[in-house]
Amino acid sequence: xxxxxxxxAVLFLPSQAQAVTQAEDVATTIMLRGxxxxxxxxxxxxxxxxxxxxxxxxxxxxxxxxxxxDVSSEGRVSVKRLx
Amino acid sequence: MKFLKRPLSLVFLLSVCLFxxxxxxxxxxxxxxxxxxxxxxxxxxxxxxxxxxxxVGELEPSEEKLVEETAVEEPRSKxxxxxxxxxxxxxxxxxxxxxxxxxxxTEAIGFLTKLAIRADVLDFKKSxxxxxxxxALKETVDTxxxxxxxxxxxxxxxxERDPPLSKDIYSARESxxxxxxxxxx
Numbered sequence: 001x002x003x004x005x006x007x008x009a010v011l012f013l014p015s016q017a018q019a020v021t022q023a024e025d026v027a028t029t030i031m032l033r034g035x036x037x038x039x040x041x042x043x044x045x046x047x048x049x050x051x052x053x054x055x056x057x058x059x060x061x062x063x064x065x066x067x068x069x070d071v072s073s074e075g076r077v078s079v080k081r082l083x
Numbered sequence: 084m085k086f087l088k089r090p091l092s093l094v095f096l097l098s099v100c101l102f103x104x105x106x107x108x109x110x111x112x113x114x115x116x117x118x119x120x121x122x123x124x125x126x127x128x129x130x131x132x133x134x135x136x137x138x139v140g141e142l143e144p145s146e147e148k149l150v151e152e153t154a155v156e157e158p159r160s161k162x163x164x165x166x167x168x169x170x171x172x173x174x175x176x177x178x179x180x181x182x183x184x185x186x187x188x189t190e191a192i193g194f195l196t197k198l199a200i201r202a203d204v205l206d207f208k209k210s211x212x213x214x215x216x217x218x219a220l221k222e223t224v225d226t227x228x229x230x231x232x233x234x235x236x237x238x239x240x241x242x243e244r245d246p247p248l249s250k251d252i253y254s255a256r257e258s259x260x261x262x263x264x265x266x267x268x
Binding site: 019020021022024025026028029032033057069071075076077 | 190191192193194195196198199200201202237241244
């Protein structure tokens, strides 16, 4: 009886949140800023950062559009279409 | 007692006894969890809703006592039911700070997305402050509320992989709204 209870508990335990990949994260950010992406993950990710702490991420969406995501040192995120 | 001499009837009797024992064991294990969760509160509610039948008629003295005991237990079960209703009516108390901490820690949203949401929330807070300073907060409450609802929907959609947090934010949305609007600068 106890064994059965343990098996049932393991089967019905609430699963923890799965970690998202960087490709998914960038795609979500692009969509969150109102740009179409055509999928849930981007490809060809390029990252750059300057001495002031600003970050620039370039990535291609599944619909073929390439975007640039700028993250300022204050934590502001903006998205630009490149092509 | 003739049936005891037959082996088949003995087996049947034993199996019935075993079934009764396991069933009683399950009931006891259910009662053992009573103090821990709501699921078991429901079990108590079921019991309260369906009281044991009371037979009235010509009874022996010992049976009369039993009837009296069950009659006394009924109001108790009603009290229990009302107490449970009070507990269920109260929403779970989750502070805004706790939700923010959980949002920071969750792995369901990536770092960039978290930054983007943070920027949106800060913008929203700024606009609330701006309307409050102008003294036009009452006039724009409806538009601010719809913006707030949109923001909450966005966050809940992003928390698709963390349903417990999404559910808690949804249940605490009114208190978040109140804390935003009623806060004095």
